[in-house]
Amino acid sequence: MPAVIVENLEKEFRRFRRREGLAGAFKDLFQRDYEVLRAVDGVSFSIERGERIGYIGPNGAGKSTTIKMLTGILTPSGGRIESLGLSPHKQRKQYVRRIGVVFGQRTQLWWDLAVVESFKLLLQIYEVEKRAGEARLAKLRELLALDEFLHIPVRKLSLGQRMRADLAASLLHGPELLFLDEPTIGLDLVAKDAIRALLKRVNDEFGTTILLTTHDLRDIEALAERVMVIDGGKIVWDGRLEALRDEAGEEATAEIELLEPAALPELQRLLPQVRFEQENPLHLRARFSKRAIPAAELLSRLVGALQVADIALPEPSIEEVIRRIYEKAGKSAMVAAQKQGVAR
Amino acid sequence: MRALKIYAALFAQMLKVRLAYRGDFLADLFATALGGLSSLFFVLLFFVPVDSLAGWKRDEVLLIAGLSSMSYGLFATVSWNLFEFGDRYIIEGRFDRVLLRPISTFAQILCDQFRIPVLAETVIGAGVVATAMHRLGIGFGALEWLFVAVTVACGALLYVFVFTILASVSFHFEDRVGVAPPVFNVIPFGRWPQEIFPWPIRTLLRWVIPFGFVAYYPSTALLGRGSLKGMAALSPLVTLAFGVLAALCWRLGVRKYESTGS
Numbered sequence: 001m002p003a004v005i006v007e008n009l010e011k012e013f014r015r016f017r018r019r020e021g022l023a024g025a026f027k028d029l030f031q032r033d034y035e036v037l038r039a040v041d042g043v044s045f046s047i048e049r050g051e052r053i054g055y056i057g058p059n060g061a062g063k064s065t066t067i068k069m070l071t072g073i074l075t076p077s078g079g080r081i082e083s084l085g086l087s088p089h090k091q092r093k094q095y096v097r098r099i100g101v102v103f104g105q106r107t108q109l110w111w112d113l114a115v116v117e118s119f120k121l122l123l124q125i126y127e128v129e130k131r132a133g134e135a136r137l138a139k140l141r142e143l144l145a146l147d148e149f150l151h152i153p154v155r156k157l158s159l160g161q162r163m164r165a166d167l168a169a170s171l172l173h174g175p176e177l178l179f180l181d182e183p184t185i186g187l188d189l190v191a192k193d194a195i196r197a198l199l200k201r202v203n204d205e206f207g208t209t210i211l212l213t214t215h216d217l218r219d220i221e222a223l224a225e226r227v228m229v230i231d232g233g234k235i236v237w238d239g240r241l242e243a244l245r246d247e248a249g250e251e252a253t254a255e256i257e258l259l260e261p262a263a264l265p266e267l268q269r270l271l272p273q274v275r276f277e278q279e280n281p282l283h284l285r286a287r288f289s290k291r292a293i294p295a296a297e298l299l300s301r302l303v304g305a306l307q308v309a310d311i312a313l314p315e316p317s318i319e320e321v322i323r324r325i326y327e328k329a330g331k332s333a334m335v336a337a338q339k340q341g342v343a344r
Numbered sequence: 345m346r347a348l349k350i351y352a353a354l355f356a357q358m359l360k361v362r363l364a365y366r367g368d369f370l371a372d373l374f375a376t377a378l379g380g381l382s383s384l385f386f387v388l389l390f391f392v393p394v395d396s397l398a399g400w401k402r403d404e405v406l407l408i409a410g411l412s413s414m415s416y417g418l419f420a421t422v423s424w425n426l427f428e429f430g431d432r433y434i435i436e437g438r439f440d441r442v443l444l445r446p447i448s449t450f451a452q453i454l455c456d457q458f459r460i461p462v463l464a465e466t467v468i469g470a471g472v473v474a475t476a477m478h479r480l481g482i483g484f485g486a487l488e489w490l491f492v493a494v495t496v497a498c499g500a501l502l503y504v505f506v507f508t509i510l511a512s513v514s515f516h517f518e519d520r521v522g523v524a525p526p527v528f529n530v531i532p533f534g535r536w537p538q539e540i541f542p543w544p545i546r547t548l549l550r551w552v553i554p555f556g557f558v559a560y561y562p563s564t565a566l567l568g569r570g571s572l573k574g575m576a577a578l579s580p581l582v583t584l585a586f587g588v589l590a591a592l593c594w595r596l597g598v599r600k601y602e603s604t605g606s
Contacts, residue, residue, distance in 0.1 A: 068440070071444060072443065072444075072602075073440050073443050073444065073602065074602055075599075075602045089602055092443065092446075093446045093447070094446070096443075096444050096445065096446050097446040101444050103440070106437070106440075106441070108441050108444065110357070110358075110361070112361040112364070113357060113361060117357060117360075121353060121354060121357050124349075124350055124353045125350055125353075125354070125445055125446065125447055126446060127346065127350075127446075
């Protein structure tokens with residue numbers, strides 16, 4: 001049985017739309033316009049125990065709203081969530097005991113307490129059995145190198161230290177499910193690596209199921225086995241990371257520097273299976289599928305037809321594929337936004 | 345019981361934090377002591393030219409003021425977060441964190457930030473009450489002690505419940521200031537014999553914002569005066585009723601928060 005089942009999940013926000021100016025503010029007192037915003041619009045998925053999932057999407061796509069519903073902070077407007085056999089918002093106290101949550105933007109710790117005091121308090125709040133709690137804390141201290149700032153108040157930590165402390169705090173009670181909303185935001189490369197390594201280890205050793213959102217695709221490449229892409233409140237892609245990689249590998253780009261300007265229409269006629277973009281008269285970009293034309297063949301035909309100064313074949317990245325997914329989804333999201341009426 | 349232990353631990357930690365800010369602590373202590381003493385002097389000053397106020401002697405009025413101070417000091421230890429609730433928790437979004445912990449949201453708010461120096465007001469109030477009782481010839485038997493203790497506890501809880509109801513309004517309307525300040529300004533009215541007020545204020549203090557039950561009605565009972573001394577018996581019931589109302593308002597608010605947010 002899956003750890004998490006989500007069916008047709010929806011979340012609508014009613015947002016008060018202010019009129020402009022003083023006269024408008026006065027009018028607002030008596031008559032208010034609300035717009036309905038569908039932050040999450042019919043999302044379905046299920047998560048197996050032990051999975052590591054990257055949940056990505058552009059800003060405002062509905063990532064955080066989904067996480068807030070999965071953690072029981074928000075009540076869905078529609079649809080169903082069953083997580084660890086519980087309803088997150090209806091069985092809040094019972095449920096949050098078994099999950100860990102990290103918000104990259106905001107600490108879960110007490111600002112004025114020393115890190116170790118925060119941990120002790122959390123162990124009490126979660127009623128962790130004393131010996132188990134101490135063992136877990138010792139392990140986390142070692143894994144996250146917490147000792148250097150264990151006795152410093154949280155407000156005095158650097159961002160990287162704070163994130164490590166937050167991560168430790170979310171794991172103290174041995175959660176079965178771990179939700180992370182942008183856990184690497186604003187961190188330097190070393191700190192990012194430390195966090196990725198820890199998450200992977202936690203997943204390996206304890207089988208903790210992990211769902212994280214991020215804008216850093218290296219997080220995804222280092223951590224996720226499965227990727228879900230949300231845009232405009234809908235899941236637009238859901239699959240294994242390898243599938244994304246394959247897609248990325250198939251779709252390739254060649255950057256071509258020319259000695260003489262090329263006649264684009266003619267070139268397009270010569271190679272119809274390639275999409276050419278002209279950056280400037282002396283710089284072309286060719287997008288092609290390796291299935292339609294092997295790179296070697298493309299190169300030899302380009303060299304035959306053009307005065308080529310240089311050709312580069314940049315490493316295909318999942319970034320490119322995701323950019324394309326966003327673009328495709330962006331169009332449909334715009335149509336959906338137009339359909340949304342203004343309710344009063 | 346287990347829950348109580350957790351809250352006690354939370355409370356102890358937060359207390360430690362407050363003590364760590366020594367300057368803050370001392371400033372707060374000084375301000376509270378000064379405030380408590382000056383309101384006491386105000387009552388004394390008032391009685392320099394006159395003997396009695398609407399039939400109340402100086403020491404009798406001091407008894408009301410002292411009881412009111414004792415309750416207020418206890419309430420003020422936890423009032424901070426109730427006053428700032430809309431701002432700190434709703435607008436700045438700290439309530440998310442509160443919902444992620446497996447204990448009562450209300451208990452977390454009360455424990456999260458509190459002041460210990462304000463207890464100076466309770467101490468001063470106790471001194472005033474003891475002096476007034478002594479001078480008025482009221483005995484110090486077990487019954488009187490119990491009566492004062494119950495009165496002070498009920499009064500403090502009544503304040504907590506009233507301001508909890510007002511704080512839970514913040515769940516529904518995003519507003520930094522909230523609706524508490526005007527009601528906060530009603531508290532001093534409960535320090536005086538209600539006979540001196542016109543009827544609308546008397547009605548307000550009895551039935552709407554019942555701060556008359558904090559010190560005034562209990563004092564009439566302690567002094568055995570007037571037709572209103574029976575009202576003192578209502579004091580715990582009024583507190584209980586407001587407790588139930590506060591719990592309902594809070595729950596309703598939390599449910600509202602869970603379904604909006606941003």
